[in-house]
Amino acid sequence: MALVSYTSGVVAVATFPLRLAWKPVALFINSVLMLLSPLILMGYFVVGWCQAVIDFIASLQPLYTFLACGAFIGILAGLTMSCTSSIITTVLGMHDRGYQGPPATPAPSTPSSERPGTGKTEDSSSYETDWQLLNKPPPKRRRNRPGLWSQTIHEEDDDDSEI
Secondary structure, X not given: OHHHHHHHHHHXXXXXXXXXXXXXXXXXXXXXXHHHHHHHHHHHHHHHHHHHHHHHHHHOHHHHHHHHHHHHHHHXXXXXXXXXXXXXXXXXXXXOOXXXXXXXXXXXXXXXXXXXXXXXXXXXXXXXXXXXXXXXXXXXXXXXXXXXHHHOOOOOOOOOOOO
16 A cells, blocks of 8 residues: 555656646636637537538438439329320321421523513513512412311401401
8 A cells, every 4th residue: 555655646746747837728728718608609509500400301301202202203104194195196197297398399490581480581671560470479378287186176366356
């Protein structure tokens, strides 16, 4: 036992200068912590809110898993309906073929002195009839629509009715 008491006395004497030096350092650290305590508390508050938001988002994991599965099922259903509709319209001949325009006719070769569309030459004296022929609007063509569009009765607007 004498050895333990001797060792504790030596350690107390050896650490006495360190304890004397530590008192001002501890006082300085406590003063700084007291002055910065409002900032530290606000930091804890912000960290707490951030952690609460992260925990809330993590708690929504079943919801966004459910929504992702629903979106996947919706995409599959849409693709199935699109393919089925395409197959049905193709089999029944209801698909639009698109407007192909009037068949192209080869232009007859005309002499360079002849005006296009009139049949008159440049030395002709009546230019007024040329302009009248060029200003005529082309006749309206109705294109036949394939499938259900041609079989449906469509009402046309009356231009004569007064409102």
